[in-house]
Structure formats: structure tokens, C-alpha cells
Amino acid sequence: MKTKTAICGLSSSKELAKSLSKKLKFEYIEVEKQKFKNGEMLTQIKNSVRGKNVYVVQSTGYPSSENIMELMIFLDAVKRSSAQSVSVIMPYYGYSRQDRKAKGRQPITAKLISDMIELMGVKRLITFDLHSSQIQGFFDIPVDDLKTIYLIENLINNLKLKDITVVSPDHGGINRARVISKLLNSPITILDKRRPDINKSEVLNVLGEPMNNKNVIIVDDMIDTGGTIINTLKLAEKNGAKSAHVFCTHGIFSDGAIKKIVESKILKSIYMSNTIETNLDDYRKISPKVKIYKIDDLLAKVIDAQVNQNSISNLYKEK
Numbered sequence: 374m375k376t377k378t379a380i381c382g383l384s385s386s387k388e389l390a391k392s393l394s395k396k397l398k399f400e401y402i403e404v405e406k407q408k409f410k411n412g413e414m415l416t417q418i419k420n421s422v423r424g425k426n427v428y429v430v431q432s433t434g435y436p437s438s439e440n441i442m443e444l445m446i447f448l449d450a451v452k453r454s455s456a457q458s459v460s461v462i463m464p465y466y467g468y469s470r471q472d473r474k475a476k477g478r479q480p481i482t483a484k485l486i487s488d489m490i491e492l493m494g495v496k497r498l499i500t501f502d503l504h505s506s507q508i509q510g511f512f513d514i515p516v517d518d519l520k521t522i523y524l525i526e527n528l529i530n531n532l533k534l535k536d537i538t539v540v541s542p543d544h545g546g547i548n549r550a551r552v553i554s555k556l557l558n559s560p561i562t563i564l565d566k567r568r569p570d571i572n573k574s575e576v577l578n579v580l581g582e583p584m585n586n587k588n589v590i591i592v593d594d595m596i597d598t599g600g601t602i603i604n605t606l607k608l609a610e611k612n613g614a615k616s617a618h619v620f621c622t623h624g625i626f627s628d629g630a631i632k633k634i635v636e637s638k639i640l641k642s643i644y645m646s647n648t649i650e651t652n653l654d655d656y657r658k659i660s661p662k663v664k665i666y667k668i669d670d671l672l673a674k675v676i677d678a679q680v681n682q683n684s685i686s687n688l689y690k691e692k
Contacts, residue, residue, distance in 0.1 A: 377457070378680055379422060383431040383447055385440050386464065388650055389669065390430040393462075396673040397680075402427070404447065414439075416447040422456040428676065429459060433467030433486075434625060434649040441467055441486065448493035460497040460679075461490060464648035464668065465595075465623045469504035487511035499675065501648050501668060502594045502622040504545075517685060519675060521646055522549065524666055525620045526556045528644055529590060532618065538562050538587040542605045550592050562589075564605060585613035589639075595623035596645070599630030606637040619643040624651065624665075635660035 381402035382390025394401040403419035429451065431444045444461070451459050471482035483505070490498060491514060499517045503509065509516045529537075537559040541550035547563055554561040560582035589609045596602055602619055609617050617639045624631075624645030634643060644664045656663040671688070678685050 378426045380428040383443055385432045385434060386430040386650060389647060392669045393673055397677060414443060414446060416443065416450055418450055418454055422451060422454050424457050427451055427456045427459045428462055430462040432464045432649055434465050437467035445489055445493060452494050458496045461495050462499045464501050466500045466503055469508060472505040472508055483508050484511045504594055517675060521622045522552050526553060528666060529557060534588040536587050537590055538582045538584060540589050540591045540605060542591060542593055542601045546593055553592055584609050587614050589614045589617040591617060591619045593621045595625055596621045597625040598627050599634045602634055606640055610639040614639060616641045621645050623648050625649065631656065631663065632659055635662050
């Protein structure tokens with residue numbers, strides 16, 4: 374069965390795709406991308422995919438619109454090349470914050486992306502830590518929204534900290550923080566945050582466990598401009614926390630956000646996954662506080678379970 378399965382990586386996820394191909398012993402499909410001077414692009418599959426089950430890996434971080442368009446163009450090429458089926462691995466689901474109409478006359482772009490993916494005949498979508506779980510309901514195909522919680526649990530345990538409190542920087546992350554606090558058998562602190570404008574946030578109240586004399590564990594699904602995390606770190610320091618460690622799945626870090634975050638004196642480390650590929654050496658030059666953990670092994674197990682028609686839920690039960 375594995376001989377009929379192939380994997381290919383587009384511009385934003387080539388290293389992850391090659392890693393998965395090696396772990397699973399799948400054929401790696403080479404893709405040639407050309408970009409014309411007017412911005413149009415062309416993708417060409419370099420190996421035959423006729424009759425094969427193809428996994429396409431493409432994260433849709435910056436530049437989100439270009440990465441999404443590249444994915445759609447490539448999916449059209451796969452469909453026209455007589456592949457038996459195609460599944461998309463989108464480690465970071467772009468436009469996931471546009472999951473509802475927050476104001477009148479606004480789009481629901483997360484739904485638009487789902488419609489485009491289904492229109493291309495995709496059999497299944499695999500992603501990580503959707504910003505809003507309701508996005509799964511936008512699809513009429515199976516969606517595996519994988520969680521990095523257990524990977525983060527291992528990282529926290531390796532720090533061997535005592536007097537921990539897990540902090541959710543907003544109400545949207547309460548479930549994630551609650552699960553981690555349960556795994557660590559630690560209390561939880563919730564910040565009451567509001568957004569006066571796009572990419573701006575401010576903390577109104579602190580709910581739950583006080584942060585005084587605590588080692589603070591801050592968990593979030595994504596960090597973009599870093600405003601929420603910076604405010605949380607300032608609040609932790611102001612409230613007498615001993616140290617702070619930040620864990621996120623998607624490290625977007627727009628406008629040099631990482632440089633602003635690592636300036637915090639109370640921050641000891643900030644961990645992000647490789648759902649959005651980046652050069653760790655570049656971040657290490659900024660600060661040794663920056664760490665990257667990999668999703669490769671978990672993702673490989675999920676794909677193997679799918680190919681062999683085994684339960685994905687059991688992977689979490691085993692953990």
C-alpha cells in the first residue's frame with residue numbers, strides 16, 4: 374500500500390514534507406515552481422502521480438494569500454494528472470482568525486478557504502491547532518485538527534519546574550490551558566483580554582490562580598504581532614511571578630515581534646513548533662531563549678494510521 378502513496382512539499386513546507394517522506398518511506402514528489410514577472414505562478418509535477426494517493430504539504434503562513442494560491446494551482450495539477458486521491462496537510466491554516474462576521478459587511482474567509490479546498494477534490498485535510506474549532510464544521514470532508522498539547526507537556530516536564538501555574542492569555546485559549554494544567558496537575562490563571570482593534574490587545578482582569586511566586590507557563594495557539602504575549606509577560610512580572618516560559622504552536626512573529634518578546638526579563642524561554650518553517654539559527658542570533666519543537670513524528674504517525682486505516686484517537690490514548 375505504501376508504494377502507492379506519495380508525498381510532496383510546496384514552497385512553505387518542503388523540509389517537513391521531505392522529513393515525512395523519509396520517516397514513512399513514501400516516494401517524494403518533486404515540484405517545479407515558476408513565477409512570472411506579473412506575479413502569476415506555475416507549478417509542475419516532476420514525477421508521475423497516476424493512480425497514487427498523494428499527500429500535499431503546504432503551510433499557509435506569510436505570505437498567506439500567495440501560499441494558498443500556490444496550493445490551489447498545484448491541486449489542479451494533481452487532479453489533472455490522474456492521481457487516485459489527494460489529501461492536504463496544512464500545518465498552519467491561514468485566515469483562521471476570520472471564522473465569523475465580527476462586524477457587518479465582513480467576509481468569513483476561513484469558510485472560503487474550505488470551499489476552495491473541497492472544490493479541488495481533496496479527500497482529507499490535516500492541520501494543527503485551528504484557531505477556532507468551528508472551522509472543522511466548514512468542511513464536508515474529514516478534518517484532523519491535531520493537537521500539540523502532549524508535545525508541549527513533554528517540554529514542560531523537561532524543565533523540571535515547581536510552583537507552576539498555567540496561564541491562558543485570553544478566553545479563547547481556556548480549553549487548551551485547562552488540558553495542560555490537568556496533565557501537569559497545576560492550577561490555572563485566565564486573563565480577561567479585549568481587542569480594541571486588529572492586532573491590538575489589552576488585559577482587563579486576572580482570573581483564577583495568582584501569579585505571585587509562580588513559574589508561569591503561557592500557552593497559546595499562535596503568536597503574530599506578540600502584543601498579547603508581551604502584555605501577559607508584563608502582567609506576570611508586575612504580579613510577582615518568578616519566571617515565565619511561553620509555548621505556542623504557530624510562530625508567525627510579524628513585524629519583528631520575536632525581538633520585542635525576548636526583551637522581557639522574566640521570560641526564560643519561548644517555544645514554537647515547525648508548523649511554519651523557519652531558520653532556527655536566525656532566531657538563535659536574536660536570543661538563545663527561542664526554541665523550536667518538531668511535529669514530524671506525530672504527523673508521520675497520523676499519516677501512517679490513515680494509510681493503514683487505524684485509529685488516530687488511539688495515538689493520543691497511547692500517550
